[in-house]
Amino acid sequence: MGVDKDNRVIRVYAGHNELGPVYEELQAVQLDDGSCELLASPGLALNLAKGDLVCIDDVSRPAVVLKRGGNFCIQIYADAIPDTEVARLERDVANESGGSLDGINNGNLALTVPSINGLASINKFFDEFKRRTGIEWYYSNVYKNFEDPTDETLLNWWREN
Incomplete structure (x- = not known):
C-alpha cells in the first residue's frame, strides 16, 4: 500500500x-x-x-x-457477492448519493455515504440492494455503545451536521 x-x-x-x-x-x-x-x-x-x-x-x-466527518460507514459481510452487484453498488452509491466503495475483501465491503442524504434515502437504497441479493447491510458508526451489539442507542451525530 x-x-x-x-x-x-x-x-x-x-x-x-x-x-x-x-x-x-x-x-x-x-x-x-x-x-x-x-x-x-x-x-x-x-x-x-x-x-x-x-x-x-x-x-x-x-x-x-x-x-465526525459527516459520513456514514456501511459495512456488508457475505461469503460472496457477484461482481456485477459489486460494480452496480459502487456505481449507484457514487451516482445517487455521492458516496464511495472504500474497501473490498472477498464478500466484505466498506462504503461511505454522506449523511446529508438522510437516513430514509440511505435505508431505501441499501434495502433495495438487500432485496436483490439477500445480503444484509449495517451502519457501523451510529451506535453509542458500539462494543455492545445488544444496545441500539443511537449517537445521533448526523443531526448535528
Whole structure:
C-alpha cells in the first residue's frame, strides 16, 4: 500500500478474537496536532467513517473520534457477492448519493455515504440492494455503545451536521 508524505497507514483496534487483538489498517492524513483524518471507511472497525478526525490514545482500545466527518460507514459481510452487484453498488452509491466503495475483501465491503442524504434515502437504497441479493447491510458508526451489539442507542451525530 503506497503512502505519500502527507498520508500514512494507521492501525486501528477493531476488536479481539481467540488469538488476541485484531487491527485494521486505514489510510489517513496525519495532522499537526497528532490526530488523523480517515481517507476511507473501515471494513472491520466500528464507530469510524471516512472524513472522521481520530486519535489513538491506546492501541488496545478503539480509536477516539474527535470530530465526525459527516459520513456514514456501511459495512456488508457475505461469503460472496457477484461482481456485477459489486460494480452496480459502487456505481449507484457514487451516482445517487455521492458516496464511495472504500474497501473490498472477498464478500466484505466498506462504503461511505454522506449523511446529508438522510437516513430514509440511505435505508431505501441499501434495502433495495438487500432485496436483490439477500445480503444484509449495517451502519457501523451510529451506535453509542458500539462494543455492545445488544444496545441500539443511537449517537445521533448526523443531526448535528
